[in-house]
Amino acid sequence: MVLSASGLAIVALTTRAVPSDVSPLTGRDLAALRRSIDVTTVAGRAAPDVAADAGIPLADAERVLRLLDRSTAAALALDTLGQAGIWTTTVADDDYPAGLRDRLGDAAPPVLHGAGPAVTAAPPLVGVVGSRDVTPEAAEVATATGRLAVDRGFGVVSGAARGVDALAMDAARIGGGRAVGVLADSLTRAVRSAEVRRAVLDGALTLMTPYAPGAGFSAGFAMGRNKIVYALAAHVLVVTSDLDRGGTWAGALEALAHRYSDVAVWTGRGAGAGNAALVERGARGIADVGALLDGPVLPPAHRDAGDDQLSFAV
Amino acid sequence: MTDTAEQALTCLRRALGAGAWFRPQQAEAIAALVDDHARILVVQRTGWGKSAVYFVATRLLRDRGAGPTLIVSPLLALMRDQVRMATSLGLRAVTINSSNKDDWAEYQQAILDGSADVLLVSPERLNNSTFRKEILEPLAKGTGLLVVDEAHCISDWGHDFRPDYRRIARLLQLLPASLPVLCTTATANDRVVADIKEQLGSELRLFRGSLHRESLRLSARRMPSQAERLAWLAEWLPQVPGSGIVYTLTVHDAERVADWLTRNGIDCAVYAGESEDAHRIETERRLLANDIKAVVATSALGMGYDKPDLAFVVHYQSPDSPIAYYQQVGRAGRALPEARAVLLSGAEDADIWEWFTESAFPAQEDAERLVGLLGDGQPWTVRRLQGEVNVSSGRLLAMLNVLEVEGVVERVGGEYRRSLAPWTYDADRVARVTAQRRVEQQAMRDYVATPGCRMTFLRALLDDADAEPCGRCDNCRGVPLPPPSDRAGIADAAAFLRRRDVSIEPRKKWPGGARDGKIAEDRRLDPGRALSRLGDGGWGDAVLAAKHAHTPFPVDLVAAFVEMIRSWAPQPPPQWVTYVPPSAAERTQVRLLAESVGKLLGLPVLEVVARRRESAPQKLMANSYQQLRNVHDVYEIVPPVPEGPVLLVDDVVDSRWTVTVIGTALRELGSGPVIPVALARTKG
Numbered sequence: 001m002v003l004s005a006s007g008l009a010i011v012a013l014t015t016r017a018v019p020s021d022v023s024p025l026t027g028r029d030l031a032a033l034r035r036s037i038d039v040t041t042v043a044g045r046a047a048p049d050v051a052a053d054a055g056i057p058l059a060d061a062e063r064v065l066r067l068l069d070r071s072t073a074a075a076l077a078l079d080t081l082g083q084a085g086i087w088t089t090t091v092a093d094d095d096y097p098a099g100l101r102d103r104l105g106d107a108a109p110p111v112l113h114g115a116g117p118a119v120t121a122a123p124p125l126v127g128v129v130g131s132r133d134v135t136p137e138a139a140e141v142a143t144a145t146g147r148l149a150v151d152r153g154f155g156v157v158s159g160a161a162r163g164v165d166a167l168a169m170d171a172a173r174i175g176g177g178r179a180v181g182v183l184a185d186s187l188t189r190a191v192r193s194a195e196v197r198r199a200v201l202d203g204a205l206t207l208m209t210p211y212a213p214g215a216g217f218s219a220g221f222a223m224g225r226n227k228i229v230y231a232l233a234a235h236v237l238v239v240t241s242d243l244d245r246g247g248t249w250a251g252a253l254e255a256l257a258h259r260y261s262d263v264a265v266w267t268g269r270g271a272g273a274g275n276a277a278l279v280e281r282g283a284r285g286i287a288d289v290g291a292l293l294d295g296p297v298l299p300p301a302h303r304d305a306g307d308d309q310l311s312f313a314v
Numbered sequence: 315m316t317d318t319a320e321q322a323l324t325c326l327r328r329a330l331g332a333g334a335w336f337r338p339q340q341a342e343a344i345a346a347l348v349d350d351h352a353r354i355l356v357v358q359r360t361g362w363g364k365s366a367v368y369f370v371a372t373r374l375l376r377d378r379g380a381g382p383t384l385i386v387s388p389l390l391a392l393m394r395d396q397v398r399m400a401t402s403l404g405l406r407a408v409t410i411n412s413s414n415k416d417d418w419a420e421y422q423q424a425i426l427d428g429s430a431d432v433l434l435v436s437p438e439r440l441n442n443s444t445f446r447k448e449i450l451e452p453l454a455k456g457t458g459l460l461v462v463d464e465a466h467c468i469s470d471w472g473h474d475f476r477p478d479y480r481r482i483a484r485l486l487q488l489l490p491a492s493l494p495v496l497c498t499t500a501t502a503n504d505r506v507v508a509d510i511k512e513q514l515g516s517e518l519r520l521f522r523g524s525l526h527r528e529s530l531r532l533s534a535r536r537m538p539s540q541a542e543r544l545a546w547l548a549e550w551l552p553q554v555p556g557s558g559i560v561y562t563l564t565v566h567d568a569e570r571v572a573d574w575l576t577r578n579g580i581d582c583a584v585y586a587g588e589s590e591d592a593h594r595i596e597t598e599r600r601l602l603a604n605d606i607k608a609v610v611a612t613s614a615l616g617m618g619y620d621k622p623d624l625a626f627v628v629h630y631q632s633p634d635s636p637i638a639y640y641q642q643v644g645r646a647g648r649a650l651p652e653a654r655a656v657l658l659s660g661a662e663d664a665d666i667w668e669w670f671t672e673s674a675f676p677a678q679e680d681a682e683r684l685v686g687l688l689g690d691g692q693p694w695t696v697r698r699l700q701g702e703v704n705v706s707s708g709r710l711l712a713m714l715n716v717l718e719v720e721g722v723v724e725r726v727g728g729e730y731r732r733s734l735a736p737w738t739y740d741a742d743r744v745a746r747v748t749a750q751r752r753v754e755q756q757a758m759r760d761y762v763a764t765p766g767c768r769m770t771f772l773r774a775l776l777d778d779a780d781a782e783p784c785g786r787c788d789n790c791r792g793v794p795l796p797p798p799s800d801r802a803g804i805a806d807a808a809a810f811l812r813r814r815d816v817s818i819e820p821r822k823k824w825p826g827g828a829r830d831g832k833i834a835e836d837r838r839l840d841p842g843r844a845l846s847r848l849g850d851g852g853w854g855d856a857v858l859a860a861k862h863a864h865t866p867f868p869v870d871l872v873a874a875f876v877e878m879i880r881s882w883a884p885q886p887p888p889q890w891v892t893y894v895p896p897s898a899a900e901r902t903q904v905r906l907l908a909e910s911v912g913k914l915l916g917l918p919v920l921e922v923v924a925r926r927r928e929s930a931p932q933k934l935m936a937n938s939y940q941q942l943r944n945v946h947d948v949y950e951i952v953p954p955v956p957e958g959p960v961l962l963v964d965d966v967v968d969s970r971w972t973v974t975v976i977g978t979a980l981r982e983l984g985s986g987p988v989i990p991v992a993l994a995r996t997k998g
Contacts, residue, residue: 002487009490019452043492044351071490072381072456076446079485083443083721085734115734191734194691200734201689 003078006092009039011078012071013064014110017212020070022063030091031106033064043068081113085200086187086213088113095120103231103260103298109224114208115191116200119232122178125149125157126292127233127261129226129248130164130240137270138240139167144289145237146171152293155180157232159225160190160207164239173204180206180232184225187213226251230260234297238265238283241274249274256282262295318345318374325370329402337363339521343496346519347371347459348378353486353495355465355510357502357522360620361648364498365396368461369403369432371496376405376431380458384450385434386482387463400432407432410439410449413591422449437467437478440485441719457493462486465497469509477719483513491517500525501641504777525640525778529647531654532768533788533795534761538661540851541811543630544571545803546658548578554654556625557604559611561642563631563666566847571630572610574810581607587614616642622649632659634667635754636761636775652786656795659762662851664755671751675744676713680705682739684713685722685732693729700939701827707937765789811852815878818842818967818990821974825938828946839977840959842990843882844967845875850994857966857994866906867965867993875907875993876914879961884989889958891917892980894972895925895949896965907993908963917961923976924952932968933996941969951979959986967992 003011012018013025013033025033033039037054042064051061078088089096090111097119100108126149128142142164149156149172156172158165160181169179179199183190187209190196199205210228211221226247230236236255241248255263256278265271265278268287279285284295322344327334339356340363346352348371356364372383385396400407408421408430424430426449439445450457462468467479486495497510497518511518537543547560560575562568565586572584583597583606600606602621609615613633624646633639639657647653676684684703688694696714700707714730717723722737723730757775764771769784783790798804820839824830846854856871893908912919929948935941949972960980962973967990977988 005491008488012490040491043490069456072493073451073453075485075488075490076450079481079488080443080446082484082735083481083733084724085721197691197732197734198689201691201732201736203736 004093005040007090010090010110012074013067017077018070018073022066027110028106030110086115100231109210112208113213116206117203123155125233126154127229127236128158128168129238132163134163135270141239141266142167143171148289150175150177182225182228183209184221185217222247230255233261235262235292235295237292243274243277252278264292318348322370325373340367343367343521344371347494348374351492351494352519354519355497359525360500360645369400373403375458381456383432383459384457385461386440405431409434441481460495462497466499466502466506469506477716481719486514529653531786534657535795536659541804541807543658544574544807545798549798551580554626558626560608560628568610585609585611585615626654628656632663632758636757640772667755678739688732693726693731695729700937704940705936816844816995821970827939828943837978837981840987840989844992844995845878846994848994848996854994872910886959888961890956891919891961892922893963895923904965922952924950926950941971945972949976951983955983955985962988962990964992966994968996
C-alpha cells in the first residue's frame with residue numbers, strides 16, 4: 001500500500017484513527033483547504049507563512065500544522081492496517097472511486113479504508129437500500145435484485161446491514177458476482193467473521209468505510225455512508241422506506257436532491273406508504289425488478305468547486 | 315562555515331573533546347539531515363563514526379524543536395554502547411526491549427513527554443503492534459529523525475536479508491517525505507545500493523567511503539578435514555598475539571571447536587544466537603577487555619560489534635558470501651598495525667551452504683498449503699497446523715514469521731489466521747535470490763583459489779575498487795598459510811572427533827494426533843546414547859558411508875560402539891539385546907550390528923520386535939506429529955518378553971519416536987527398563 005504525498009497529508013489532516021488535540025478537518029474543510037494551497041507543501045513551515053500563502057486565518061493555519069504533525073503517526077497507523085490487509089485510499093489517489101469524487105464533490109469522503117478488491121476494479125454497481133427488518137415480499141425483492149444484477153453483469157453495493165442489504169449482497173455472491181458493502185462503523189469488527197474473510201480472500205466481497213476502521217456507530221455516520229452507496233451505483237433500488245423518518249427515507253431524499261444516482265423505488269407487492277411518498281418526491285417507481293436497469297445512468301453531477309463553500313471555516 | 319556546520323562541530327567537541335574534527339563526509343551527512351530533511355544512505359566501514367552523525371544530528375534537530383530520534387538496530391550489543399554514547403552529548407537515550415520490561419512504563423512516559431531524545435529498538439519491536447499503538451503513534455510531534463542501522467538487510471541481494479526489514483522498507487515508503495531518514499551500512503555493493511534506493515526512493519542521497527582496511531592481513535587455505543583444521547587452530551592460536559574470533563557456520567561446530575580448544579588449554583567461549591543474554595553480554599565484555607583468547611561464534615556475533623583492537627578473525631568454515639565474509643573480517647584490527655584474517659575452507663562447507671540456501675525460503679508447495687489452510691477464516695494453533703503440514707516445528711514457525719511480516723498471516727492471541735491481503739508465492743523472487751546465492755558461493759570458492767591479491771579480490775566484489783595490491787596478504791607476500799605441522803596433533807583431533815557420543819533423551823509426552831498425553835514414567839525409555847552425530851567428521855562419517863553403500867558397518871566402528879556402551883555402563887546393566895527391525899531396504903545391517911553387540915557384551919540377542927508393514931523413512935517426516943503417525947502402528951512385539959533391562963539397538967536415531975513406540979510396547983509386555991543405543995543421531 002503506497003499513498004501519494006497528498007494522500008498521506010490528507011489522512012493526517014482528517015483521520016480520527018490517530019489521536020489529536022485539535023479536531024481533524026471534515027471533507028468540506030479539506031476541499032476548501034486544497035483549493036487554497038497544495039497540502040504537500042505545508043508541513044514544517046511557520047503558521048503565519050502558511051496563513052498568508054493560503055489566505056486563511058492564522059488559527060486555521062495553526063490547526064492545519066498541528067494536524068500535519070500527525071503524519072508519522074498516520075503513516076504508522078496505515079502500515080498497521082495494511083499489515084492486516086486493510087487498504088487505504090484518499091480522494092487524491094488514483095484508486096479512489098471516480099464516481100464518489102465526481103458525484104459528491106466537496107462532500108466526497110476524503111479517506112476510504114477497505115478490505116478486498118479495489119472498487120475501481122469492480123463492474124458497474126447496482127445499489128440496494130432498505131430496512132433491517134424485512135417482510136417476506138421485501139426479502140424476495142432484495143434477493144431478486146441481487147440475482148438480476150449478476151445476470152446482467154453488475155455487482156451489488158449496499159450498506160452491508162442485515163435485512164435487504166445482506167440479502168441482496170448474498171444473492172449476488174451466490175450467483176458468482178461481486179458485492180461491495182459500505183460500512184458506517186466498525187470495519188475491523190466486521191472482518192472478524194470467518195465467512196466475511198473467506199469472501200474477501202476469494203475476491204467476491206469488498207468492505208469499505210469512510211470512517212476510522214475501529215470507530216463505533218453514530219447516526220451521522222450512517223447518513224455519510226448512504227450517500228456513498230448512492231454515488232457508487234449506476235442505479236439504486238429503495239426496497240422499503242418508512243415515511244418521513246429513518247435513514248433510508250432521509251438518504252433517498254438527499255440522493256434525489258443532489259442527483260447522486262438514478263433512484264428507483266419498489267412499488268410492487270408489499271410496498272408501503274414511504275415507498276409511494278418517494279415516488280411523489282421524484283423517485284422512479286418500479287413494480288418489476290427487471291425495470292431497475294432501464295433507468296438513466298446519470299452523468300457525473302457537475303459540481304462547480306466552491307459553489308457552496310468559499311472559505312475554509314473552522 | 316554554515317550555522318549548522320558550526321553548531322555541529324561545537325556539539326561534536328562537547329562530546330569528544332576540544333580537538334575533535336569531523337571525519338570526511340560526516341558534517342555533510344549531518345547538514346543533509348538537519349537542513350534539508352533528506353533521506354540519506356551512508357555506506358562506510360565500521361568505525362567511521364556513523365553514531366556521531368546521528369547523535370549530533372539529533373542534538374541539532376531537537377534544538378530546533380523536532381520530535382525524538384528513533385533508531386532501529388538489530389543488535390542488543392550495539393544498543394548498549396549507543397545509550398552510553400548519547401549521554402555524552404546531553405541526550406537521553408532509552409531502549410525498549412524484551413530484557414527491560416520493568417522500565418517500559420517510565421520510558422514510554424519519557425518519550426511521550428519529550429524528556430527522552432532517542433529511542434532505540436530492534437526491527438522486531440518496531441513491527442510490534444502494541445509498541446506502535448502505545449508509543450509511536452501517540453507521539454504528538456511525531457518522530458524527528460529515523461535511523462535504520464544495517465540497512466543492507468532491506469535488500470534481497472544482501473547476504474543478510476531479514477524479513478522484518480522488508481516491513482521497514484514498506485513503512486519508509488509511507489512516511490512523510492519531510493521526515494529525515496538516515497540509513498547506514500558497512501557492507502553494500504552497487505547492486506545492494508541500487509536495491510535499497512529502489513525501495514526507499516530515488517531521492518535517497520548516498521554518502522559512500524572506502525571500505526579498505528590497511529591493517530588487515532588476509533590468508534586462506536583449503537583444509538578439507540576437520541581434524542586438520544582443529545589441529546591447525548590448536549597450533550596457531552597460541553602463537554598469535556591478542557584476542558579474536560573463530561567463526562563457524564553452525565552452533566554444533568562452534569561447540570565442538572570450543573570444546574577442542576578448551577581441552578588444548580586455550581581460553582575461549584561459545585557465542586551463538588541461542589546463547590543466554592547474560593552469557594552473550596559477558597562474552598562480549600571479556601572479548602572487549604582482551605580477557606579471553608578467542609570467542610568461537612556463529613554469525614550471531616557480527617554486525618555492530620565494535621572492538622578496535624580485535625587481533626584476528628579465523629573462519630573454521632567458509633561463509634557463503636564474500637560480502638558476509640568481508641563484513642566479518644572488516645571489523646578486525648581497526649586500531650592495530652596488523653590484524654590477521656584467516657579463512658579455512660572445509661569439505662563440509664558446501665553441504666552447509668546448500669542447507670542454508672534451501673531453508674532460506676519456504677518451499678512453494680509448503681507455503682501454498684499453509685496459506686490455503688489458514689484461508690478458512692478461522693484461527694489455527696501451531697499444533698493443529700503441524701498435523702496438516704509436513705515441516706519441522708522450527709521451520710513452520712519461521713514460515714509463519716515470514717508470512718506475518720509480509721502481511722499474509724496475522725497473529726490472534728496465540729493463534730494464526732490469514733490476513734485479508736491477497737497473496738501469491740513469489741517464485742521469481744525465490745529463483746532470483748537463490749541464483750544470486752549460488753553466484754556468491756562460487757565467488758567464495760574463487761577467493762580461496764585465487765593466486766592474486768585477496769584484498770583486491772574482495773574490494774572488487776564490493777565495488778570498492780581503486781585497489782592496488784595490498785602487499786600484505788599471503789598471495790602478495792608469496793608465503794602460503796602453512797598446514798598444521800604436528801602429525802600427532804592431527805591424530806589427537808581425529809580421536810577427539812571420534813569421542814563425541816551424544817545422549818538420547820527419553821521422550822516424555824506424545825505429540826498429539828496418533829497418541830496424546832504424557833508417557834507414564836514406567837513406560838518411558840531410559841536415557842540412551844549414540845556414538846556420534848551423522849556426518850560429524852568423526853564416526854558419523856563412517857556411519858553415513860556404510861548406510862549409503864548398504865554394506866555392513868565396519869569392524870572398527872562396531873568395536874567403538876561396544877566400547878562406548880562398556881565405558882558408559884548404563885544402570886541397571888542390560889541383560890539382553892534386541893533391535894529395531896530394519897525396513898526391507900536396510901535388511902541386514904542392524905541385525906548384524908545387534909548380533910555383534912550381543913556377542914561382544916556376552917548378552918543374548920532376542921528378536922522380539924517385528925515389523926507389521928513397511929513405512930516411509932522417518933527422515934522424511936518433519937515434525938513430531940507426522941513422525942509418530944508414520945511409525946505408531948508399524949511394529950509389534952512377539953512374546954515372550956524377558957523381564958530384565960534391555961539394550962534396544964538401532965543404527966541411526968532421528969526423532970526418537972521409533973524407539974519410544976517400541977520401548978513403551980516392550981514395557982507394557984513386561985520387559986525391564988529399555989535403553990536405546992545407536993551408532994549416530996541425526997544432526998539437529
